[in-house]
Amino acid sequence: MKQKKVKFAFFLDLEYAYKTLLRNKIRSLLTILGIVIGVGSVIATISIGQGASKAIQNSINSMGSNLLFVLPGSSSLGGIHRGFGMLPTLTLNDAYAIRKLPAVRTDSGMLNTTQQVIWRGNNWATLIDGANSTFTTIRSWSVAKGVFFDRRQVTSVSNVAVIGDTVATKLFGLMNPVGHVVLIHNIPFTVIGVLSAKGFNAFGRDRDDIVVIPITTMLEKIAGTTWVRAIAVSAISDKDTIRAQSEITALLRQRHHIPLHKPNDFFIRNLSEIAKTANSSADTFTILLGSIAAISLLVGGIGIMNIMLVSVTERTKEIGIRMTVGAKKKDILKQFLIESSVLSLFGGLLGVGCGIGLSDMISLLSPLKTIVTTEPVVISLVFSLAVGIFFGFYPAYKASRMNPAEALRYE
Structure with missing residues (x-):
């Protein structure tokens, strides 16, 4: 009471x-x-x-937590220090050698630039990404229409392109772009596929605003160089990323003839560490x-x-x-x-x-x-x-x- x-x-x-x-x-x-x-x-x-x-x-998850990026590393020449990415030290052959390592599932050399893509009266400035046929596996990115280019097309330096959803919309509207020819760097490329839409990333960049072409075509016909800007590496599993990192380091030091007392001329970034x-x-x-x-x-x-x-x-x-x-x-x-x-x-x-x-x-x-x-x-x-x-x-x-x-x- x-x-x-x-x-x-x-x-x-x-x-x-x-x-x-x-x-x-x-x-x-x-x-x-x-x-x-x-x-x-x-x-x-x-x-x-x-x-x-x-x-x-x-x-990070959309790209794969077992992903590693190998970047051109720091170097000191004549008393002048250059940060990673400033000096070209990586080649496509490095990427091919990395692919054979036990802890590596696959890899892809990377080189990108911004170019105008033209189709008839429409044009759009976008990121042109040179990559290997393993791009979709490494980046966990599927193709919505058509197909992605294969190893044969990379080897033969083919003029083929797979475009992002934003580029497809800007140039072709509601039309199916597959089979049409676009101009990149005044060179005709046949569109063979359209990537599935991924939207914006955490930093506000539109991931669908992209065109992917064979890395060999990028190097020979657009960039005019033998150096790649980065090598994307997919380890066998999340647990194998550290092992893959060690194997890549040992391999590249050997390939680049780096003495024991000298620092690496490359830099490896672990995507899970970047996320943390x-x-x-x-x-x-x-x-x-x-x-x-x-x-x-x-x-x-x-x-x-x-x-x-x-x-x-x-x-x-x-x-x-x-x-x-x-x-x-x-x-x-x-x-x-x-x-x-x-x-x-x-x-x-x-x-x-x-x-x-x-x-x-x-x-x-x-x-x-x-x-x-x-x-x-x-x-x-x-x-x-x-x-x-x-x-x-x-x-x-x-x-x-x-x-x-x-x-x-x-x-």
């Missing part, structure tokens, strides 16, 4: 607090503005961070922005304390009357704590709504798809409630310590 009375009294206090706050709607809304901004910013920031992490992970680094950076950025946004919650808490102190002063006589008719100090303390808690919790709920709305707007206006999960929402609401209790305690304590006689005389 006593427990029921306590519950009933709590709901009465809650109702009274609600009505009291409604009497000063504008003041109450202005008071919780800091809480709203703080919670909304935290929700939006975390959703952006989680969306970025997910996009990075999806981008990118996710770590995204998490750090999210924590930093979230911490800055959380400061607004503290500012909002100070605002609640100030307005509750004003409320205590304005309601001094009311407090005196309540004490005179039997209200205890703990009843007054509880009443004002409930008011500050309701105020901050309402601000938290509004902030959650604003944060989710802002996240949805970011998803609509940018390639990044934000992700709102339950955990930050619950934590934000609990934190906003804690802010209300913490900053509302002093005004509530001050109200509970009033002398009833002096409170009744207050004008």
Whole structure:
């Protein structure tokens, strides 16, 4: 019975607090503005961070976590240091040799450039990627229409091309591009396939804005070089990436006649390590922005304390009357704590709504798809409630310590 009375009294206090706050709607809304901004910013920031992490992970998964990239490495010549990629050190023969290693499933030499692709009156500037016939296997990328070029077409330096979905749409519209001839670098290429759509990557680049041609054709007819910009290597499995990396290092040092005391003239990037680094950076950025946004919650808490102190002063006589008719100090303390808690919790709920709305707007206006999960929402609401209790305690304590006689005389 006593427990029921306590519950009933709590709901009465809650109702009274609600009505009291409604009497000063504008003041109450202005008071919780800091809480709203703080919670909304935290929700939006975390959703952006989680969306970025997910996009990075999806981008990595779409390429294959067992993927390695061999890049031309750093070199020092005549006292001048050149970073990786600055000096041509890799050839197509290196790629063919790497393919024979035990831990390697397949590989592809890579060389790309940007060129105008022309079909009749339409033209489109896009990335031209020179690759081997193993491109689709290494990149986990299927062909939606037609076929991909085979090893024979690579060996014979054929003028064939497989285009991305964006290029197909820009040049051919709703037509099937397969069988049509396009001009690249003023050289005719027959379109033999269209890659399946992949969309934008984590950094906002359209992965479908691409044309893939045989690496031999790229080297001989467009680039006019024997060097490749990179070699993409697919290990047998995720567990074999480290072994493949060691085998590639030993092989290339031998092929490039690098003495033991000299550094490598190539650089190997492990895609899973790149993913970890990118996710770590995204998490750090999210924590930093979230911490800055959380400061607004503290500012909002100070605002609640100030307005509750004003409320205590304005309601001094009311407090005196309540004490005179039997209200205890703990009843007054509880009443004002409930008011500050309701105020901050309402601000938290509004902030959650604003944060989710802002996240949805970011998803609509940018390639990044934000992700709102339950955990930050619950934590934000609990934190906003804690802010209300913490900053509302002093005004509530001050109200509970009033002398009833002096409170009744207050004008």
